[in-house]
Amino acid sequence: MDENIKVQNLTKFYTLTLLKTKKTVTGYYIIKRLKSDLGKTASPTYIYDFLANLQAEGYILPIPTSKSKRSKGFQLTQLGEDFVDRILQRFGNLIEAAIVSKLQVCASCGVKLFDNFYIETINDKKMNFCCKHCAKAFKNSMQ
Numbered sequence: 001m002d003e004n005i006k007v008q009n010l011t012k013f014y015t016l017t018l019l020k021t022k023k024t025v026t027g028y029y030i031i032k033r034l035k036s037d038l039g040k041t042a043s044p045t046y047i048y049d050f051l052a053n054l055q056a057e058g059y060i061l062p063i064p065t066s067k068s069k070r071s072k073g074f075q076l077t078q079l080g081e082d083f084v085d086r087i088l089q090r091f092g093n094l095i096e097a098a099i100v101s102k103l104q105v106c107a108s109c110g111v112k113l114f115d116n117f118y119i120e121t122i123n124d125k126k127m128n129f130c131c132k133h134c135a136k137a138f139k140n141s142m143q
């Protein structure tokens with residue numbers, strides 16, 4: 001499914017997770033958390049543009065906050081919740097694919113492994129090899 005809003009970097013991804021985990025967030029809060037949690041300096045323009053795009057799509061609603069009239073808070077709508085869930089799912093799949101592809105190579109020669117490969121336990125760790133010979137070569141190289 002093609003999304004109208006592209007989430008192609010960590011700044012946007014983290015903004016969505018903050019919206020998902022907090023009831024109401026302000027742009028200022030997002031910028032603060034990006035800095036403290038990820039060491040990322042985001043420009044306010046970038047964050048407010050992203051929030052404006054989310055709002056235009058109907059994914060978030062502005063909520064007046066009591067503290068100051070200038071700091072607008074935002075909340076996810078149901079549509080926004082669904083959008084964030086799809087994005088989280090997609091990132092989850094990407095991470096899973098990265099992990100799986102990492103496991104499915106011979107630990108010795110790095111060749112890609114398909115259905116039948118050779119598993120040997122070395123130092124209590126199950127390791128995958130393309131063949132017995134690679135397993136043996138790997139063990140020899142550890143000594």
Ligand SMILES: [Zn+2]
Nearest residue numbers: 106109130134
């Ligand atoms: Zn191999």
